[in-house]
Amino acid sequence: MPEAVETGVPGGDVAARHLRTPETDTPVLVVDDLVVDHRNRSTGEVFRAVDHVSLRIEAGQSVAVVGESGSGKTTLAMAATGLGTRGEGDIRLLGHSLSSVGRKELRRLRPEVQVVFQDPHGSLDPRQSVRSGLRELRTLQPRRTDWIDDTGLLGRVRLAPELLDRYPHQLSGGQAQRVCIARALLMRPRLIVADEPTSGLDVSVQADVLALLKEIRATTGAALLMISHDLAVVRSVCDVVHVMYRGRVVESGPCETVFATPENEYTRELLAAMPGARWRSRR
Template structure:
């Protein structure tokens, strides 16, 4: 295994030492989907570049169908890979060996919109954790199941529950705990609160914020909710029809958007407090 991979393995690295290293670099990514019936090709991600440094919190916003999930899945090596370079912890996903890819994969964990859809209905919380532990013994030995639940503010009694016995908020916390168990360097949260009751959305966002602060993991937050993005993220990329039309620190983009589409998004915010300046 190359030294650079070894350095990022749990137990062998000091998070602070890597603080300014890029966790994820996406360079000129193009991802196309082919319609199986018509054979038509649709470009869902069109020449997108972005970089996330250790500990950083970056948002991708845009309307439904703008390519956010396609981008997130390709960037973490889970979806259609597409063209262009994707470097996770310095390793190009196009050229990394299978062995190193197996070691790199747990470094990027995804939390999806629908927590119940992400959990196996036949598995209790405990057996779900056990399955993950079986796949990555060394990486997951740092914390007990009860401690892990405490980290996501869930009572230990929930360990023996099945997904249908959990509320949406509890199920999403279990999903976050499963991600946390792997000690990832990057957490991708794809609309993590939009499937939840409004009353628990803030709690889940606070939890993500706290995890980022305490673990030093970088966060890639996919959202169409600009208020969420503003409260959690340092910088934002605005996507429109597969392309990034504007990028920058949240404060700057929200206060002084340069692109017409960003202005529209801001203006469409319910009770928008950040009216676009022209």
């Protein structure tokens, strides 16, 4: 039998118990020498979006990929989780190579990765209330989603139960993003991919959403892959950072080390752009 591990959530409910399976000690995600090419639809020209990138995410770890728009960070995340163009290279999710698993195994693995996108309203079906959307997920994955009821789930993301009967257009940006996080949490994933999850939100709401992601990581044991252009966001949430520029990772390391002693000029430029930054580009 798998061993239940207390994660410190008050009340000791079932959500506070993260089952330790043989996969728990296996890296959640390993990307080895990934290459992804895209074709420009208008010109037909092929360009390299991800250029020989490798990264590793351990169980429960929080890893960031940062860079400006067009750096390849989202393409990397989508390829690495099997949600986008796979490209060339080895991608292993919970020890399973995505290039060799069959359809049945891939269907089993997909719920282990949940994505929280930049635009929460665009992620929700405008024709469904919050309750209806959760009911649909429960119908698709009844065994994964029976650990908590809808009211309890919304409480986990600090939303009032009356929001269950609201539609996406009746939610603020922060509320809609919390609903998206709740939907991800419902599946009890091993990995949550947060793709610019706060970029469209007010500053005060951003802080609340980031605190919620940190809490979920601490209380469930899920790993977090944060995609962002904002180093301040990364610093507050993540253990390790990979800096991408034009499809390549130009610097990697523990967040505090990279922030304190950046080695790459592009990293220094990103840090110099932060409010109150002490680093200034030497160009």
